[in-house]
Amino acid sequence: MEKQSRDSNSRDISRLDKSLLPSASEAPIRSPVQLPVSHEIAPKGSREHVARPQSAKASHSRRPSTPTTPHKEENPSKSRSKRKWDKDFSEADYQHKTKKSKNERAKSVGKCLHVSQESHKQKSSEISCKKDGNRRSNKELKIKFSKSKKNLDTKKKDLDAGIFKKEYNKKLDSLNKFGKNFYCTQTKPRQGLRPIYIDGSNIAFNHGQNERFSVKGLQMCIDYFRSRGHPVKAFVPHFRLRKGESTDPELLQKMVQQNLVVTTPTLYIQNQRRSPYDDWYIVQSAAANGGIIVSSDGFQDILKMNPNLRTVVEECRLVPTFVDDMLIFPVDPHGNRQNTLDQFLKF
The missing domain is CATH 3.40.50.11980 (Rossmann fold)
Incomplete structure (x- = not known):
């Protein structure tokens, strides 16, 4: 049964019109994939230096760059020593950098402390100046207040004297009807028991x-x-x-x-x-x-x-x-x- 079905399928395909199929001339020609060649980094000007291709498509492609031919080390002993030297140099450089950064930090902290002390001194001097100014202003205000109080007291005394004179004149007017032969500065309050x-x-x-x-x-x-x-x-x-x-x-x-x-x-x-x-x-x-x-x-x-x-x-x-x-x-x-x-x- 399986053979019969296969034969029928092949017959059907043969029956199809060959015009529908694309011709050899019309088929797209695919170029071979140009993969980036990775070489070990060598100084410029040397024979080993090979420039890497920098294409826009390669930068945007997600596929990892795979070398076409494996890299062959000429002298493995030399490369190992070079790696050790690079490690030692990197560690020394790191220590030097850390020491430098620590020194810079200490210097910056010292500068900050110096600046903060100077700013504190300036602020304390400003505060003391403000306090002195406030004390002076308070003294001036007290003097002004005392002067104004004295003026108010004199005004009150004048007013009291004026009111007293008016009241006394009224009393005199009321007492003059009893006779002009006496002078009375104060009269007794008319409350409670009579004198x-x-x-x-x-x-x-x-x-x-x-x-x-x-x-x-x-x-x-x-x-x-x-x-x-x-x-x-x-x-x-x-x-x-x-x-x-x-x-x-x-x-x-x-x-x-x-x-x-x-x-x-x-x-x-x-x-x-x-x-x-x-x-x-x-x-x-x-x-x-x-x-x-x-x-x-x-x-x-x-x-x-x-x-x-x-x-x-x-x-x-x-x-x-x-x-x-x-x-x-x-x-x-x-x-x-x-x-x-x-x-x-x-x-």
């Missing part, structure tokens, strides 16, 4: 039943308001400190030293004793500081001279009553059964 201004002569004579100046009655009145926490001032003519002018001049002198009693002036003209009207001191000081007048006097003569003091005399006056050695104040000072004594003695 007490006592008509000393009136209280002392009330306790002495209008016969003698009783220092004991004046002391009782002062102690009462001090026990309540009020600031107290009692006004007494200066001549009451003499002997025979009061029941106890020594006790009166002690109260003067304690700043509880204020003495009004006493004049002697042509052997005659003259004392200014002490009620003015009491009423004007109470009007200036919003205080309470303790007296049984109505001060009508003062109201005739200055009607602006009417509110102080009528609304801020507290009348005491002595029963033997007992001092009593009204529970409702205005007599309207509404305001109590505690309310009356507060702002």
Whole structure:
């Protein structure tokens, strides 16, 4: 069977038209492959030197270059010695190069260290200069700040002085209505308990039943308001400190030293004793500081001279009553059964 199939295939091929097959003239002629010849490298100018062909196709071809004829060494002993010499030379050259590279590296490192030290010195000098400059600038700023602060302080003082002058002028304008015979730099704050201004002569004579100046009655009145926490001032003519002018001049002198009693002036003209009207001191000081007048006097003569003091005399006056050695104040000072004594003695 296999033979029959082979015969049939051969018959079919023979039957094919010979015109379809390519002729001998039309078939491409392939040139023999020119392989690069590899020779051992020899110095130029010698007979053994053969130039290698440098073709573009050979450089791009992936096939390795295979020599057509094997290389034959003429003197194997010479080539071996040459190889040994090349090895020794390469090792010595490598060691020399490594030593040279090490020296170069050391030199470069030394240069780098020197440069880094110099740069560090420069940076440290720059930093020190900056610090000195900063210190100088800080000192200059402190001086400028102190100068500006002084200027601000002077400006504030000027402003405060101006404000104080304005406020004081306002106070003077308000106080001028009470009289132009006094000068007040500071007024007491109007908070809490009111200050007490006592008509000393009136209280002392009330306790002495209008016969003698009783220092004991004046002391009782002062102690009462001090026990309540009020600031107290009692006004007494200066001549009451003499002997025979009061029941106890020594006790009166002690109260003067304690700043509880204020003495009004006493004049002697042509052997005659003259004392200014002490009620003015009491009423004007109470009007200036919003205080309470303790007296049984109505001060009508003062109201005739200055009607602006009417509110102080009528609304801020507290009348005491002595029963033997007992001092009593009204529970409702205005007599309207509404305001109590505690309310009356507060702002």
